Amino acid sequence: MRLRSGVFSLLITLYGLIFLAQEQQSQNQAPSLQIALPVKFQHITTGYLYQLAAEMLFIKTSVFLGGVKPGVPSATYAKALGNNFEVMTSLYPRFIDPYYFCQAFLPHISPDDARKTNAILETGIKAFPRDFIFRFFYGTNYFLSMNEPLMGAKAFAEAAKMPNAPPLFGHLEALLSAKGGDIAAGLVSLKTMLAAESDEVVRARYQHEIEIFEQALQVREALTAFEDKHGSFPGTLDELVPDFIKVLPDIKDSFTLRYDPPNLRLERP
Amino acid sequence: MFKCLRRIRSVSRLVIVDGLRRHALIGLILFALAGETGGLLFFDFIPRDIGRASNDFLFSITWLVGFIFLLFHAVQVMAWDNERRVLHTFLARPISRAEYVLGVFFGLATVLLALNAILGGIGWIVLNFIRRSVDASSYFQHLSLPFFLLASAGLYCMELMLLAVILFFSGAVRGNFPVLLLSLSYYFICSGLPVVRQALRQLTAQAPPPYLETMLKGVTAIFPDFSRLDFKMLVASSDPVPGVGQIVIPFVLGAMYVLIVLWLACAIYQRRDLQ
Numbered sequence: 001m002r003l004r005s006g007v008f009s010l011l012i013t014l015y016g017l018i019f020l021a022q023e024q025q026s027q028n029q030a031p032s033l034q035i036a037l038p039v040k041f042q043h044i045t046t047g048y049l050y051q052l053a054a055e056m057l058f059i060k061t062s063v064f065l066g067g068v069k070p071g072v073p074s075a076t077y078a079k080a081l082g083n084n085f086e087v088m089t090s091l092y093p094r095f096i097d098p099y100y101f102c103q104a105f106l107p108h109i110s111p112d113d114a115r116k117t118n119a120i121l122e123t124g125i126k127a128f129p130r131d132f133i134f135r136f137f138y139g140t141n142y143f144l145s146m147n148e149p150l151m152g153a154k155a156f157a158e159a160a161k162m163p164n165a166p167p168l169f170g171h172l173e174a175l176l177s178a179k180g181g182d183i184a185a186g187l188v189s190l191k192t193m194l195a196a197e198s199d200e201v202v203r204a205r206y207q208h209e210i211e212i213f214e215q216a217l218q219v220r221e222a223l224t225a226f227e228d229k230h231g232s233f234p235g236t237l238d239e240l241v242p243d244f245i246k247v248l249p250d251i252k253d254s255f256t257l258r259y260d261p262p263n264l265r266l267e268r269p
Numbered sequence: 270m271f272k273c274l275r276r277i278r279s280v281s282r283l284v285i286v287d288g289l290r291r292h293a294l295i296g297l298i299l300f301a302l303a304g305e306t307g308g309l310l311f312f313d314f315i316p317r318d319i320g321r322a323s324n325d326f327l328f329s330i331t332w333l334v335g336f337i338f339l340l341f342h343a344v345q346v347m348a349w350d351n352e353r354r355v356l357h358t359f360l361a362r363p364i365s366r367a368e369y370v371l372g373v374f375f376g377l378a379t380v381l382l383a384l385n386a387i388l389g390g391i392g393w394i395v396l397n398f399i400r401r402s403v404d405a406s407s408y409f410q411h412l413s414l415p416f417f418l419l420a421s422a423g424l425y426c427m428e429l430m431l432l433a434v435i436l437f438f439s440g441a442v443r444g445n446f447p448v449l450l451l452s453l454s455y456y457f458i459c460s461g462l463p464v465v466r467q468a469l470r471q472l473t474a475q476a477p478p479p480y481l482e483t484m485l486k487g488v489t490a491i492f493p494d495f496s497r498l499d500f501k502m503l504v505a506s507s508d509p510v511p512g513v514g515q516i517v518i519p520f521v522l523g524a525m526y527v528l529i530v531l532w533l534a535c536a537i538y539q540r541r542d543l544q
Binding site: 040043044045046047048049051052055058059062063094095096097100 | 311314315316317318321322325326328329332333424427456457459460461463464468495496499501502506508
């Protein structure tokens with residue numbers, strides 16, 4: 001009897017020690033995010049509970065994000081993060097929280113992750129076609145994280161056509177078009193916005209920007225004329241003066257004119 | 270006819286009493302309450318879509334509880350009666366086997382209805398409580414009682430369809446474990462088939478081969494798409510409301526499906542060797 005009690009006590013002690021060792025080990029390990037199973041599999045296995053499955057995956061992912069220690073490179077979990085956001089949004093497109101978290105954490109990691117974010121946001125835009133915020137995220141990712149201002153301009157152009165769209169979309173379309181080298185498209189947007197605007201202060205600002213865009217467009221036309229004559233673009237804008245343009249416009253303060261042959265861009269300083 | 274209904278009602282009452290005696294109702298309600306209490310912690314992790322998530326969670330718990338009832342209680346009822354020779358006592362009375370099957374169905378359906386009604390009532394109170402505890406204008410704008418009732422009716426209809434299929438398998442197969450496995454397989458085929466059909470449509474650039482499409486359509490008539498009865502997304506959201514046809518037809522089809530499967534279950538049970 002005493003021997004049996006002794007063996008039992010030893011067993012309990014051993015269990016406790018091994019358990020503590022395991023706990024210690026798991027505390028030292030960095031938290032990891034597991035890649036969620038594919039959407040179709042989740043649809044089949046969860047059935048009526050598929051919305052809950054998407055919400056549980058969201059909670060699991062957000063808890064992981066909250067526990068990432070400072071200094072852990074985000075690239076180490078970017079793939080799992082992108083996959084999980086894609087799975088939860090495909091599983092339950094009308095659940096809005098994942099889109100916000102995805103935008104907050106994913107696009108800043110790399111241009112590829114920004115592309116993934118935009119693919120996820122496309123699901124959100126399809127589910128909420130009148131949501132301005134998702135469209136804003138979608139457009140800004142193109143120029144902030146992917147360096148594709150013209151794609152951003154296209155996204156904002158579509159967003160600006162929505163009923164009651166904020167004027168910001170049209171303005172961003174104009175700015176991004178100019179930044180991407182399509183100054184003429186930006187000018188058209190600005191003129192459209194000027195026609196629709198009633199606030200005098202804002203109208204004055206648009207008018208000022210239109211003047212700058214028109215000056216930049218003259219330079220663009222001069223570049224085209226130079227190319228028509230010489231078969232190639234000039235190395236610098238100064239070569240345009242005086243044959244193709246009398247004087248180069250003095251664009252400063254709100255915009256800067258940037259020439260990377262053959263592209264002419266109008267950028268915010 | 271009246272006597273027949275009375276006999277069915279008597280068997281139903283026995284099934285209900287047996288269910289209550291086995292704590293099928295109170296046990297599952299306590300289980301659901303524990304789940305819902307735990308779920309209150311769950312809502313803390315949802316920053317924006319609180320209404321939608323809490324509603325999904327409550328309906329999921331109700332579904333889970335109904336599923337447990339069907340797979341761990343309903344699956345066994347006919348097998349218990351057979352194993353304990355209670356069935357022979359029943360059938361020694363002037364009651365047909367079809368009446369016995371219908372009696373079991375209505376008895377289990379009543380317990381299930383009570384379970385859903387109690388959990389639905391608790392769920393509605395919990396939803397209102399959550400709505401009052403958050404900034405409803407930002408995080409819980411919509412909560413509709415008619416859609417809540419519609420979603421509950423859809424859920425109950427799904428459970429009845431599953432119950433009818435369980436009774437069909439119980440009549441066709443001996444032993445509760447094979448019935449459990451068959452019922453689970455049936456459920457997974459029902460959940461998987463719409464995914465297969467959708468995947469087929471996406472994979473084939475042109476329209477899928479007509480024979481395949483027709484075959485899958487036919488299989489869907491046997492293994493119905495339960496998602497057509499899933500209206501829980503309408504309860505706490507501004508999601509587009511489906512047309513009247515999209516709401517009524519699944520219920521009509523569901524009722525007809527239950528009728529057909531019960532008919533088959535009765536027919537099979539008439540020929541069943543009870544040894």
